[in-house]
Amino acid sequence: MPRTTLTDWLTNFIPHPGAPEWRERVRRAGGALLGIAFTGIATHLLFGSAGDIPMLVAPMGASAVLLFGASESPLAQPWSIVGGNLVSALVGVACAQWIATPVLSAAVAVALAISAMFLCRCVHPPSGAVALTAVLGGPAVHALGFRFVVTPILFQSFALLSAALVFHALTGHRYPRAVWRAAAPANAPASTLGTPAQAAEEAGVLADPQRLSFDEITCEEFMTSADHAVPLTMGRFAALETLRRHGVHALPVVDDAHRLVGTVTHHDLAHGRPEGFGRRLWRALRRTTLQVEETVEAVMASGAQAVHRATPLTHLASIFADHSCYEVPVFDDARRLLGVVKHSDMIRWLHQHAGAAYAYAERPVADAS
Template identity: 85%
Template sequence: MPRFALHDWLTNFIPHPGAPEWRERVRRAGGALLGIAFTGIATHLLFGRAGDIPMLVAPMGASAVLLFGASESPLAQPWSIVGGNLVSALVGVACAQWIADPVLSAAVAVALAISAMFLCRCVHPPSGAVALTAVLGGPAVHALGFRFVAAPILFQSFALLSAALVFHALTGHRYPRAAWRVTAPASGQASGQASTSSAQLAPAQQAGAVTDPQRLSFDELTCEEFMTSADHAVPLTMGRHAAWEMLRRHGVHALPVVDDAHRFVGTVTHHELANGQPVGLVRRLWRALRRKTVQMEETVEAVMASGVQAVHRATPLAHLAAIFADNSCYEIPVLDDARRLIGVVKHTDMIRWLHQHAGAAYADAARPLADAS
């Protein structure tokens, strides 16, 4: 048994199989080239004559990897780079001035920078290097003092971010990507109520029947009691073309996207998957040509929709009406306390429920009139 446990642990070091297609790799590398070049040239033109402002600081190279190479990551969003670099620079300069020992100063600077980024919700890994640069950057950096925060750090952060925004827009890539939102349950709803598995709920819900016919109020009915199973969820690493086939096979408008722990991270819709898909008579030929490179194609993580609304399982069903109306979506993911995907609520099921119960209420109201006549 220990041998198998060791083998399973070692498999965690295997490189991630997902990788973008070669055109996407070239696009991302070209973006980093242009971004760093623009940042360096802009710094030189504005501060070159001063002589004491570094034309480029090393952490900007790491930021470029995220902004251009992994722009889908929450760590690569605008507030992450600007806020992360800002608070880390402030912490680093303060530690450099107030703690004499460089090793202790560096350790404290990185620790406090991480804490500040968590507090400000702007975690950006290269910002740890910003804090270190403020401490170990040498006499030139130390001479700048707190001016180091504004120039070069803040200026170069904005310059690199501006280059990324323009580059992604010109190349047709969605950036930034808003974080998905979860609607919390209303007050009075117990978030820790007993959970019913989606597999148990699916048959009754697919039949369009509510288990308790007396509960006719949306405010009393929760999403967990109304949802259907999310058997069409796909992993982050699934290829775009494989997800396209799955979407067509299930006949749905969108596929929920989950991570390795089955936590909901977004959705990929027909619009994203259809982009670049062949149509007409060339479809079979295209599939044959792509068959050998399916492992290297773009993944759903790179094309999935952002700003997706999700709800907690204890959320009253009435709250979903506004979400459906405002977001023009076909289904809303339902999450448990650990933000794992446990089902979806479809707008067609809500319409069917309303039709059935509105019809029943109308019949009950009309029956006394019929008896009186």
């Protein structure tokens, strides 16, 4: 393996530098504290006298990490935690009763739980631990049988979710997030999108025609992930391979704190920065190495067309038209990269919602008399 390729691969193990500010960290940790405390106290008050119901099951700690620490994740939404824990508990109890070998039962339980969560669209990583708990939880859990699904799993899932809903509402944080409203991916076949009116109907647009305005939608609601972002120190040829692998026209460039610092295009990476005589002379005098000149930082375009996450989507129309770009990076208050808004997604959204507006206008109006 070439040295450059090995180095780039090893950088994948470096922890992600992005982290919320201290106030937000305290808010999320405090939410987890209150959520777990509420769940445990509620279980004890309602079922404590029975003596056979665990006050807290371990997977709830992992669920708390998602509900309070990463509440914007699709894996942390209400149906994910309730549905994921429910189907995983059912699968786990069934495997514990029907498969005598513990290791085989645990393996089958986790595999079937994942399959069931995909089928029910409720993938929730801590639910894998729910399935394992049902199998390896010991005599007390086995004695509960399918009661384990309702108490404690389903009850504690609802209790923790209720605490999260109240906590986020009181602290001014938007939860849950309708992640399914995001625009369809660019490579999705047209047959899966349905007609524009059907797509808009499913998204609830016809019930609220005011949402057809770009002024009502922020870039944060519309953006997709920016998993093709590259660091300043990445080699030019490695970045070019990343660009080709993702099939995009440009790559967002971030620093060590995941702050957006610019963009680099295929032209920049393929041809590098043109050098005048003065620059070549200065490089010769300073004896700058070829490796330094071959980084993304050396060839990227200065500045970038980017927007804050609260920017209305209508603001992007002029950016796409005036600068001929295919996607616009979205950043937060600390200028950390959050995602990108793609030109193709906006066109697809307009096509779908224009059909929705037409369908809404064509609906017969009930006679007021």
